[in-house]
Amino acid sequence: MNYQFLLETFFVALSGVPIALLVTVVALLIALPLGFLLALTRINKIPVIHHLAKIYVSFVRGTPIIIQIFIIYSSIPLLLKIIFEKYHIAFDIYKINPIWYAFIVFAFSSTAILIEVFRSALSTIEKGQLEAAHSVGLTTFQAYTRIIIPQALVVALPNICTATVNLIKATSLGYAMSLPEITLKAKVAANVGYNYVEAYLDIFIVYLILCSTVEYLFKRYEKYLSKYKVANA
Amino acid sequence: MDKYFDATYIWNAIPVLLPFLKITFLVAGSSIILGTLFGLLLAAAKLSSVKWLQKLANLYTTIMRCTPSIVLLFLVYYGVPALAENFGLNLHSIDTAIFVVVTFTLQFAAIMSEVIRSAYLAIPKGQFEAAVSVGLTPFQAYRRIMFPQALVVALPNFGNGMIALLQEGALAYTIGLIDIVGKANLIIASNINAHALEVYIALAIIYWVLSIIIEKIFTILEKIFGKGKKTLETT
Amino acid sequence: MLEIKNIHKSFGGNEILKGVDLAIDKGDVVVILGPSGSGKTTLLRCINFLENADQGHATFGDIQVDFQHVKKKDVHAIRQRVAFVFQNYNLFTNKTALENVTEGLIIGRKIPKAQAVEIGKKALDKVGLSEKYDAYPSQLSGGQQQRVGIARAVALNPDIILFDEPTSALDPELVGEVLQVMKNIAAEGTTMLVVTHEMGFAKDVANRVIFMDGGVVVEEGSPHDIFVSPKEERTKKFLKRVIPEDYTFYI
Numbered sequence: 039m040n041y042q043f044l045l046e047t048f049f050v051a052l053s054g055v056p057i058a059l060l061v062t063v064v065a066l067l068i069a070l071p072l073g074f075l076l077a078l079t080r081i082n083k084i085p086v087i088h089h090l091a092k093i094y095v096s097f098v099r100g101t102p103i104i105i106q107i108f109i110i111y112s113s114i115p116l117l118l119k120i121i122f123e124k125y126h127i128a129f130d131i132y133k134i135n136p137i138w139y140a141f142i143v144f145a146f147s148s149t150a151i152l153i154e155v156f157r158s159a160l161s162t163i164e165k166g167q168l169e170a171a172h173s174v175g176l177t178t179f180q181a182y183t184r185i186i187i188p189q190a191l192v193v194a195l196p197n198i199c200t201a202t203v204n205l206i207k208a209t210s211l212g213y214a215m216s217l218p219e220i221t222l223k224a225k226v227a228a229n230v231g232y233n234y235v236e237a238y239l240d241i242f243i244v245y246l247i248l249c250s251t252v253e254y255l256f257k258r259y260e261k262y263l264s265k266y267k268v269a270n271a
Numbered sequence: 272m273d274k275y276f277d278a279t280y281i282w283n284a285i286p287v288l289l290p291f292l293k294i295t296f297l298v299a300g301s302s303i304i305l306g307t308l309f310g311l312l313l314a315a316a317k318l319s320s321v322k323w324l325q326k327l328a329n330l331y332t333t334i335m336r337c338t339p340s341i342v343l344l345f346l347v348y349y350g351v352p353a354l355a356e357n358f359g360l361n362l363h364s365i366d367t368a369i370f371v372v373v374t375f376t377l378q379f380a381a382i383m384s385e386v387i388r389s390a391y392l393a394i395p396k397g398q399f400e401a402a403v404s405v406g407l408t409p410f411q412a413y414r415r416i417m418f419p420q421a422l423v424v425a426l427p428n429f430g431n432g433m434i435a436l437l438q439e440g441a442l443a444y445t446i447g448l449i450d451i452v453g454k455a456n457l458i459i460a461s462n463i464n465a466h467a468l469e470v471y472i473a474l475a476i477i478y479w480v481l482s483i484i485i486e487k488i489f490t491i492l493e494k495i496f497g498k499g500k501k502t503l504e505t506t
Numbered sequence: 507m508l509e510i511k512n513i514h515k516s517f518g519g520n521e522i523l524k525g526v527d528l529a530i531d532k533g534d535v536v537v538i539l540g541p542s543g544s545g546k547t548t549l550l551r552c553i554n555f556l557e558n559a560d561q562g563h564a565t566f567g568d569i570q571v572d573f574q575h576v577k578k579k580d581v582h583a584i585r586q587r588v589a590f591v592f593q594n595y596n597l598f599t600n601k602t603a604l605e606n607v608t609e610g611l612i613i614g615r616k617i618p619k620a621q622a623v624e625i626g627k628k629a630l631d632k633v634g635l636s637e638k639y640d641a642y643p644s645q646l647s648g649g650q651q652q653r654v655g656i657a658r659a660v661a662l663n664p665d666i667i668l669f670d671e672p673t674s675a676l677d678p679e680l681v682g683e684v685l686q687v688m689k690n691i692a693a694e695g696t697t698m699l700v701v702t703h704e705m706g707f708a709k710d711v712a713n714r715v716i717f718m719d720g721g722v723v724v725e726e727g728s729p730h731d732i733f734v735s736p737k738e739e740r741t742k743k744f745l746k747r748v749i750p751e752d753y754t755f756y757i
Contacts, residue, residue, distance in 0.1 A: 100481075100483060101438070101482070102438040102439070102440075105441060108474075116468065166592060167599070173556070173588075173659075174609060174658060174659075175582070176610065176614045177582070188600045189600050192600070203336065203337065207337075207339040210339035210341050221339070234345065234349040235346075235349045235350050249337035250337055
């Protein structure tokens with residue numbers, strides 16, 4: 039065991055954290071509202087859209103994320119190439135920063151996961167809550183923002199936490215898109231002297247710290263949000 | 272268009288890939304069996320009254336939950352032989368599949384320990400007490416009364432765990448296992464990286480169909496095992 | 507004040523309301539009786555647009571509605587004047603008792619918060635829950651929750667309050683406190699339309715009783731008309747079933 043390398047590479051791995059977090063945050067910013075809206079289409083059985091949403095969810099849940107990455111990472115350049123050639127746009131598609139692909143891939147998969155999370159959370163809220171809101175003169179929009187969503191959020195939070203942790207973990211697959219995140223950075227450092235054991239130990243520790251911190255923060259927030267439920271317990 | 276994308280490559284790739292499902296199934300199946308056994312032990316530890324055992328099992332689950340599969344895979348692949356070397360063992364020449372099975376056994380056990388624990392807790396204590404009160408031994412009570420009921424509760428989560436394992440298993444190619452993903456990469460390499468997209472789509476179709484089949488099987492199983500539960504409730 | 511004409515409503519080919527007429531004046535306390543499945547609850551829910559009636563007309567003060575072509579604006583306007591008390595309370599589980607009462611005032615009616623809180627506290631005092639402003643629904647008994655539900659309706663200062671079987675989800679020993687609160691607000695001159703199985707309340711508090719069966723109004727009149735000298739055979743049969751033999755009314 040090369041302890042000197044172990045220590046140095048820990049900071050190399052740590053320097054990949056901002057990229058991993060950036061990808062996670064951007065993916066969630068897209069996936070949370072989109073997932074919620076699509077969950078509403080599923081609950082209210084909006085024609086066509088809710089069937090498409092169902093197929094979309096089934097695809098994402100049914101295929102490994104690495105294969106989703108392969109597909110998106112190899113199809114988007116193809117599509118862009120065709121479009122750019124058709125309109126004679128001079129643009130080198132191989133110069134696109136891989137982080138854009140990462141945003142698309144992880145937003146794509148997180149949205150599907152969150153549709154299911156919100157769908158099951160919304161289905162636990164009684165219809166009477168909406169009726170009561172209507173009966174005191176709230177509009178449907180007000181009823182959702184003030185009554186339904188705050189309640190559904192508390193129900194959904196543990197699952198949103200799991201989805202977030204899984205998302206952070208999934209960014210480790212960014213290597214397939216040459217995304218310089220935690221895993222890739224440490225691995226590259228290890229390539230020089232074949233110090234793979236040390237490098238992966240470092241990566242392991244960084245994810246452990248990162249994910250347990252995120253879990254802790256979610257737990258704190260959950261406690262804060264569900265004060266009306268704690269009273270019951 | 273057909274210069275870049277040719278759908279016939281998808282249909283040509285599927286029959287080439289399918290035989291390699293055997294490897295995928297073998298690795299996943301072994302991990303599921305071993306992982307469930309280890310998960311049972313972990314669940315027992317979590318439910319035991321021994322504080323440090325509980326803590327240890329919970330710590331293990333947290334660590335597994337926070338570790339990406341690919342990191343665990345490489346940690347096992349590089350770490351276990353390095354560790355064994357200290358004891359004078361040479362593990363460098365053993366089959367890659369072993370490392371894959373070890374990795375996913377460790378991971379699946381963490382998932383299963385939670386599935387088993389929550390299923391066990393979902394069964395009212397009175398069931399066990401009633402069983403013992405009519406003269407069953409504790410072991411008989413667990414086997415004949417508690418286990419069948421807990422199974423129904425655990426079934427959907429077990430199914431989800433299996434699908435998750437199958438998908439995480441797709442990463443085994445990274446340490447050189449030639450399962451369907453590994454084979455797909457070989458096909459692509461032999462095409463000098465052309466038409467990679469079609470081969471990946473073929474892979475996605477195979478996985479998608481597989482997941483849907485597993486889901487359906489579990490829905491049927493739930494119906495079969497759930498039957499007893501319903502008649503119990505209504506009588 | 508409120509007039510309903512020829513209201514019809516079906517659920518999946520099953521006609522629940524088969525042309526009901528109803529007229530309520532200011533200050534009326536009208537009780538609707540009838541066996542379960544007679545359409546009483548559906549009638550109430552249609553009046554507040556919790557269900558969309560298939561046909562019929564409603565006149566509410568100066569607002570006229572054809573149930574076949576309902577305008578969103580009219581729905582909102584009528585809901586501002588009509589309050590609803592639910593069978594299973596439907597308190598907002600994420601809000602305290604006081605917030606439950608003020609929510610409609612602040613958000614729905616745009617009343618300033620300080621003023622809304624004052625109205626809310628007064629309403630909760632009226633139902634005897636001065637100690638429970640900050641309690642969440644999960645901390646209240648069923649009877650207390652329903653009293654918050656009534657306070658929530660009263661605070662809106664509506665033209666009419668609709669009560670949908672307000673005591674039928676309660677344990678028997680909690681029914682009394684809710685009925686007492688309803689009696690109190692009736693005594694203040696609140697216009698009320700009540701669906702209930704509490705014959706005592708109908709007898710003591712109502713000034714008009716409507717008997718419904720099979721989606722139509724069978725008979726209506728004063729409590730004396732209905733309980734002491736019912737004309738229709740179906741009314742007699744129903745009363746015989748729900749009121750014990752030796753029960754006598756002193757009116």
